[in-house]
Amino acid sequence: MHLAISLEEVAEMIPDGARVMLSGFMGVGTPDGIVRALAEAGKKDLTVIVNDAARPHCGVGPLVKAGCVKKFIGSHIGVNPDVQEKMRAGELQVELVPQGTLVERIRAGGTGLGGVLTPTGLGTLIAEGKPTVEVEGKTYLLETPLRADFALIAARSCDYVGNLTYMLTATNFNPIMALAADVVIAEPEEIVPVGVIPPDAVKTPGVLVDHVIKRAA
Amino acid sequence: MHLAISLEEVAEMIPDGARVMLSGFMGVGTPDGIVRALAEAGKKDLTVIVNDAARPHCGVGPLVKAGCVKKFIGSHIGVNPDVQEKMRAGELQVELVPQGTLVERIRAGGTGLGGVLTPTGLGTLIAEGKPTVEVEGKTYLLETPLRADFALIAARSCDYVGNLTYMLTATNFNPIMALAADVVIAEPEEIVPVGVIPPDAVKTPGVLVDHVIKRAA
């Protein structure tokens, strides 16, 4: 059972310099309240693992704009001019990871696997300096697992056990990131009584979730 | 769209010597109609990839009893005396795979990954003859991907697009095996009209399913 906490409490909980996974895809399925709270709290030197840089006003955008992010690990930054600009100015480190590799590295980090053996990226810039492994006559790139101090998740529904559901394409990285951080914090659109979400509808079992966000009344 | 086919058609489709994935856990979530049809058709020399040998009357049991199986790849055979007996008599090859490794090898086979890097099995009999890979100072066993000619799946509901839902612990290996075979055949408990299963309730998208079984009237 979890007592819901406030956005202010989340902002206090996450220290400067933390390594944070942030869910969402072009800002869809991102916990916007948490992002706003961290930006307003003026966090510094965060490393953010997130699919994409979205746009300045959504997804990780407000955190980048507020100067909270030291390092960005993700797959796409093409439509956020802030990120392009800060990267060129040397204010933001960017590590690009192919999207399928990114999600699989997070899954490996969350499920106790030692890494990912993928054909994606072989023979490209992405493969430079990385070991390859041959399996049954084929060559694969060995990509390492990713974990974070915090995973910041957006859910559709949540109960007080911490069970989460997601809605449509707002699912994306959420269930995978919920596996791969020391502390998992979920921002749901609604909190429902325990026992109301059917077991088969739960996409993230509550045992993975440490805190859920209280909704504004 | 799929026209539902009969059990007899499935039995005709699967040749002697085929490599078959069979879902289920102690017989729960196994497509029992397909198993029965294959046993009755007197199939020979099948290689079956399945979590466990269940009991003589359920799961893969009837196939083993009918002498259809040449090789069993799975994690547990402790409560099926037929399997123990045939194994000792040299009539059945048994390859034991830790359960978590088994499902992850199937997932790798189904999702284009080159293998599984797992700590499970290190320092045990299971590791003998297998390569290990060191990642960030830790050693992992490299286990190869598994695929099959056919995956035989049990579903709760199905539509004519082939979308599948599963129920409770009858889910188990079903959604993973549906990724990892050349031909995927699903035996649902009910077939419902297209558009009736909500997108978020689909556990196996129909694009993965080749055939669904017509239910007896």
Next chain:
Amino acid sequence: MKDLIDFTKMDPKEIIARRVAMEIKPKTLVNLGIGIPTLVSDHLDESMGVFFQAENGAVGMGHRPPEGMTDRHLTDAGGSFVSAVPGASTIDSAFSFGLIRGGHLDLTVLGGLQVDAQGHLANWMIPGKFVPGMGGAMDLVTGAKKVIVAMIHTAKGQSKIVQTCDLPVTSQRRVSLIVTELAVLEPRDDGLHLLETGPGVSVEEVVAATEAKLVISGDIPEMDLSQTV
């Protein structure tokens, strides 16, 4: 009346979209990239039963809903609103890329910055200028059963079809087909074959607009867009 359309005067992007649509088979799973590839779905008959997949986990996307009926929980990989066709499903990102990398995707259509005579695509960065990132493109090009590059033939007067990419490539895998407004090209072991010319375009015009050496054998037909919708 289809045969009254003058395809030589058609918008280049629409020529490309129509020609790519001809490559799509019924009942397949298809991923369309941002830009010109997105236009392809406008030229398919819905009765074909093609399912459109997006990296963000949509399987069975339909057109943008009417104004006032969009929902921020249902978008394509570019973040644009879409609808769900009957039989649609939504999956998480790991599952989505499992489909892509695992060979379950029949076709991906992508834009490109450059393609070379070996069939290597470059579409994720221009060093020192603009770095959008690869998003899902590296997985798509590596994993889809068939890869079509759909793009305008030239950029700022320069051929985008080059002998060897000088931009960083997206995959070491050879793409299946290149469709521009001027040509349909297929990279094979023995070089980059010119299969078709664009409406009203001569072979000589294609050669002149193309940096890469082309293999031209026999008569080269013009794209036949007359059956497209």
Next chain:
Amino acid sequence: MKDLIDFTKMDPKEIIARRVAMEIKPKTLVNLGIGIPTLVSDHLDESMGVFFQAENGAVGMGHRPPEGMTDRHLTDAGGSFVSAVPGASTIDSAFSFGLIRGGHLDLTVLGGLQVDAQGHLANWMIPGKFVPGMGGAMDLVTGAKKVIVAMIHTAKGQSKIVQTCDLPVTSQRRVSLIVTELAVLEPRDDGLHLLETGPGVSVEEVVAATEAKLVISGDIPEMDLSQTV
């Protein structure tokens, strides 16, 4: 009245189950193996908020439902009917072992054929005799945060706690604790420590029944089962 129970006359399996139950912390995720481990849940207060997980994908299993209310879609890893507690969820096998191998499982309680002084467990085969297979045991022992072996101390008069396993081991990882009806033992770097004796059992009796060399330092208390339910 708890203090009137004579624990020395209690069924050995119940002694073990009660003592293991004392190791379980509130609000944790716990996997109980077949046999004696399954009995442990009978000795936990439901208000503790412990969630029981099974390899087959149940998270939040409850007791077997009354006759006539069972359902073949809801079973534990042994195939026995269970119920779903409020807040239960069901996941596929890949997710289930993701929890197990990924360190999300707080505790696993398993039976054993042998455990040795180094804390290695053997519980999946007796070469030439009986090969049940490891099922999920190798993943559980390798991945759970804490591993408790719960078993009868001896089999056919032979100690199951040996100096070095002669049966194939389940994991190279050291288990956390061994609980039998005679003793609580903890494998550490410097050997196998005797922490507690069973009800009415002397240290000498434990030593006599144990093949492995034990580290015995100071007074060894008896199991205090008086607070168990």
